[in-house]
Amino acid sequence: MTKRLWTPSPSPSRVGIPLGRRSFLKASAGAAGLAIGGGLLAACGDDDETTEASSGSADGGLVLGSASGDLTIGSNYSNELPQMGLQAAVDAIPNGDINSMINEVDHNTFQENITTYLQNPDDVVPWFAGFRMQFFAEQGLLGDITDVWEAGLNDGLGEGFKTASTGLDGQQYFVPWTYYIWGVYYRPSVFEENGYEVPSNQDELMSLAEAMQSDGLVPFAFANDGFWPAMGTFDQINFRLNGYQFHVDLMAGRESWTDERVRNTFQTYADLLPIHQENPNGRTWEEAAAAVVNGEAGMMTIGTFIGSQFPDGDVSDLDFFTFPELNPEFGTETVEAPIDGWMMAADPANEGAAKEMLYHFGTATAQEAYLAEDPSVVAPSTEVDTALYNPLQAKVLEAVASAPTVTQFLDRDTSPEFASNVAGPRIADFLADPSQLDSILEDMQSQAEVILGG
Numbered sequence: 507m508t509k510r511l512w513t514p515s516p517s518p519s520r521v522g523i524p525l526g527r528r529s530f531l532k533a534s535a536g537a538a539g540l541a542i543g544g545g546l547l548a549a550c551g552d553d554d555e556t557t558e559a560s561s562g563s564a565d566g567g568l569v570l571g572s573a574s575g576d577l578t579i580g581s582n583y584s585n586e587l588p589q590m591g592l593q594a595a596v597d598a599i600p601n602g603d604i605n606s607m608i609n610e611v612d613h614n615t616f617q618e619n620i621t622t623y624l625q626n627p628d629d630v631v632p633w634f635a636g637f638r639m640q641f642f643a644e645q646g647l648l649g650d651i652t653d654v655w656e657a658g659l660n661d662g663l664g665e666g667f668k669t670a671s672t673g674l675d676g677q678q679y680f681v682p683w684t685y686y687i688w689g690v691y692y693r694p695s696v697f698e699e700n701g702y703e704v705p706s707n708q709d710e711l712m713s714l715a716e717a718m719q720s721d722g723l724v725p726f727a728f729a730n731d732g733f734w735p736a737m738g739t740f741d742q743i744n745f746r747l748n749g750y751q752f753h754v755d756l757m758a759g760r761e762s763w764t765d766e767r768v769r770n771t772f773q774t775y776a777d778l779l780p781i782h783q784e785n786p787n788g789r790t791w792e793e794a795a796a797a798v799v800n801g802e803a804g805m806m807t808i809g810t811f812i813g814s815q816f817p818d819g820d821v822s823d824l825d826f827f828t829f830p831e832l833n834p835e836f837g838t839e840t841v842e843a844p845i846d847g848w849m850m851a852a853d854p855a856n857e858g859a860a861k862e863m864l865y866h867f868g869t870a871t872a873q874e875a876y877l878a879e880d881p882s883v884v885a886p887s888t889e890v891d892t893a894l895y896n897p898l899q900a901k902v903l904e905a906v907a908s909a910p911t912v913t914q915f916l917d918r919d920t921s922p923e924f925a926s927n928v929a930g931p932r933i934a935d936f937l938a939d940p941s942q943l944d945s946i947l948e949d950m951q952s953q954a955e956v957i958l959g960g
Contacts, residue, residue, distance in 0.1 A: 567653040570865060573858035574603035580628035581608050582616035585792070587814040591879035598875040599866045604859045614732035614790075624648075629854035630863050635670040635845035636918040639680045642849075643673035649850035652678045654861050659868045662887040670845050681848045681868040684876070684883040686810035687902045688738050688842040688915070689826035696723075696801055707831045715781035718804040727803035728782035729794035730937060733930030736786060737916040739807045740933060741842055742829035743778075744771045749836040750911035757920040759958025763951040769943070774832065776940040787934050809844065810902055813882025821882060821898050828905065841909040844918060845886070924957045 583592050589610065596606050609628055616623065616632075624631070624647040631648075633639055642648050655678045660668055663682055671680035696702070700721055705711040715725035730736040745753040748767045755761045756768065783794060783803065795815040797803035806812060807829065813821040828838045848867050854860045866872050870889035877885060877899075884895070884902050892903065906912060917925035932946050 568657040568861055568865070570657060570862055571601050573601060573856070573862045575605065575856050575859055577604050577606045577630065577856050577859040577863060578628035579606055579608045579630040579863065580616075580623070580632055581610040582613045582632050584610060584612045585814050587819045587880040587882070588811075591876035594875040594879050595867065595872040596863070598871050599863060600871075601862055601866075604862060606859075606863065617732065617734070624851070627851040629851055629856055629860040631849045631851060633680070633847065633849050634914075634918050635680055635682065635847060636914045637920065638918050638922055639671070639849060640673050641922045643675075643677075643679040647852050648673075648679045649852050649854060649857070649860070650677045650679065651681070651850050651861060651864055654678070654681065654865050654868075657865055659865060662870065662889045663868055664886075664888060667845070667886050671847070679849055681864045682845050682886040683847040683867055683873070685843050685845045685886060685906070686883045687826070687905055688742065688807065688809050688844075689828050689905075690805050690807050690830075691798065691810075691812050691824060691826045692805045693798065693801070693823045694825050695823050696804060702804070704827045705830045711830045712781070714804075719781070723801075724783050724797065724803040725781040725805060726778075726783065727794040727797040727806040728786040729789040729791045730786040730934055731788060731790040733926075733934050734915075734917055735791045735794075735808070736933050736937060737925075737930065738809070738842070739778075740771065740775065741913065741916050742807060743774050743832065744768070745840040745913065746829055746832035746836060746838070747771055747774060748833070750840045750913070753840070753913065754919060757916065759920075759954050763947050763954055768947065772936060772940075772943050772947070775936070776943075779937070779940070786937055810882050810884075810898070813898065814880055819879070819881060821896060824898055826898075826901070839910045840913060841905055841911075842913045842915060843906045843909075844915045846883075921957050924954060928953045928957070 579592075579596065581589075581592060583589050592608065596608065599606075611623075620633070620642075624642060627647075633642075639648070655668060655671070659681065663671075667682040668678065671678050671682060673679045697704070700717070702714055702717065703710070705714050718725045728736075728739075741753070744756070747770060752761060752767060756763070756765075762768070783789065783797065786794070791808065792815060794803075794806060795808065795812050798806050798812070799815055799817075810826070813819060813824055816824060828841055831837050848864055850857070850860045850864060868887065870885070870887045870891070873885035873887050873890050874894070877883070877890070877894075881896055881899060884899050884906075892900070895903065913919055916929060920929070928950055932950050936943060936946050
C-alpha cells in the first residue's frame with residue numbers, strides 16, 4: 507500500500523487572510539473606543555450585503571431559499587457562550603421553512619468519538635479545517651459542498667479559506683466559521699497590580715515566572731485532559747526553537763522525531779514544567795482557565811476561546827502576547843491560528859437544508875450573530891463589520907494577518923491518526939514522566955514512519 511506523505515495545512519498568511527470590508531486601521535480605532543462585554547456585537551446588515559434567500563449559483567446549482575423541513579446540526583459547543591452563539595446564528599437564517607435541531611455533545615467526547623459519530627451523523631457536522639477535514643472526506647464520510655461555495659461563498663471568504671476547505675480531490679467539504687490565535691493569555695489588571703512586564707524572550711519569561719511565584723501565583727495554568735491542550739505548548743516551543751519549516755516538515759513526516767532538534771524542544775518543555783500547574787493530564791482546559799480568571803495563575807498558553815470562560819464573556823480584562831522568542835534565528839514570526847467550521851454528512855437526511863445552513867454559516871449574518879454572544883474569536887467572512895470588534899479581537903486579526911507564517915495546530919497539521927493515537931498520548935506520557943523521553947521519541951518516530959510514510 508502506498509503511504510501518503512502529508513503536507514501542512516495551508517498557511518493563512520501565505521494564501522491570504524482577509525481583513526474585512528473596512529480597513530484594519532479603522533477597525534482598530536473603532537474597537538478601541540467600544541465597551542467590552544457579552545453584548546458587544548450585534549448582527550447587522552450593510553448596503554453591500556447580498557440577501558441570502560435571493561442568491562443562487564449562475565450554473566443552476568444550489569438555489570438558496572428553496573429548502574424546507576427538519577435539519578439536525580451536531581454540536582461540540584458544550585460551554586455556555588458558544589452554545590448561545592450557535593443558537594443565535596441558527597436562528598438568524600433567512601429561510602424560515604427550515605426547522606433546525608441542535609444535538610450537543612461534550613467537546614472532548616465529540617472529538618474522541620468522531621469516527622464512530624460519522625457512521626451515523628447529524629446532517630451538519632462541526633469540525634476543523636486542514637487534514638482533520640481531508641482525512642474524513644477521503645474516506646467518503648463527508649458530503650461534497652462545492653456547489654455551496656459556487657453559490658457565492660468565495661466572495662465573502664476568499665481563496666485562503668477556500669484552500670483550507672478543500673479536500674484532496676479538489677472539491678470543497680468545509681465552511682470556515684471562526685478562527686483564533688494561540689498565545690499566552692493573561693489578565694492585564696494582574697500584570698498592572700504587580701508591575702509585571704510582557705516578556706520578549708526566554709530569560710524574561712523565566713524572570714517573570716519567578717516574580718509570580720514569589721507573589722504566590724502559579725505562572726502558567728496548565729491542562730491536558732483530552733490530550734490536545736499540551737500540543738499547543740509543544741507547537742509554540744518547536745517553531746520558536748526550530749522555525750516554521752522544520753515544524754511543518756516534522757508534522758508531515760519529512761523530519762524525524764528522534765532528531766536532536768525535537769529532543770531540544772522537549773527538553774525546553776521540561777525546563778518550563780516547574781512554572782506550570784502540576785499533573786495536567788487529568789485537568790480540563792476550563793479548569794485551568796478558571797485559575798487565570800480567578801487570579802490564581804498569571805498566564806495560560808491557550809487559544810482566544812479562553813475568553814468564553816470569563817463571566818458573561820466580558821474580555822475587557824483579557825489580553826495575550828505571542829509566545830516569547832526562544833531562538834533569535836526565528837524570533838516570533840510564526841503564530842498558530844486554527845480554523846473551525848462546519849461540514850455535511852455524506853448522506854444527510856435533508857441535503858437541501860444542510861447546504862442552505864452551511865451557506866448561511868459562511869456569511870456575515872451568521873458569524874455576526876455568533877460573535878454577538880461569544881466575542882472571543884474572529885470571523886473569516888470579509889463582510890463581517892470589523893469596526894465592531896473589541897480590542898482583543900482586533901489584536902487577533904492583526905497578529906494573524908501580519909505573521910509571516912501561520913500554522914493550524916498539531917492535530918490539524920498532521921495525520922489525524924498520528925495526532926490522536928501517537929502524538930497526544932506520547933506527549934501526555936512525557937508530561938507524566940519526562941525521564942522517559944528517549945523511549946517516547948523512538949516510539950513516536952517508529953509510528954510516524956508507518957502512518958506518515960516518513
